[in-house]
Amino acid sequence: MENYMVCNCKQVSHFDIVDAMQKSTHFDDVLLAFEDVQKLTNCSTGCGGCYPKVLDIISEIMQGNVR
Numbered sequence: 001m002e003n004y005m006v007c008n009c010k011q012v013s014h015f016d017i018v019d020a021m022q023k024s025t026h027f028d029d030v031l032l033a034f035e036d037v038q039k040l041t042n043c044s045t046g047c048g049g050c051y052p053k054v055l056d057i058i059s060e061i062m063q064g065n066v067r
């Protein structure tokens with residue numbers, strides 16, 4: 001799997017999100033998991049443009065498509 005930048009404002013990569021998801025306690029709720037990931041990585045705290053991308057990635061991880 002190739003790594004790439006998801007949040008340019010805060011320099012958060014795809015791997016950073018996968019990592020943060022492993023620490024999330026909300027593996028069944030995309031929005032709560034997003035809050036965990038945001039706290040750990042600061043993603044989506046700049047322009048907010050990456051928000052839908054981050055949500056997509058989180059739901060993909062939850063569906064087991066990534067890892």
Ligand code: FES
Pocket residue numbers: 006007008009010043044045046047048049050051
């Ligand atoms: S790209 Fe993530 S907050 Fe701007």
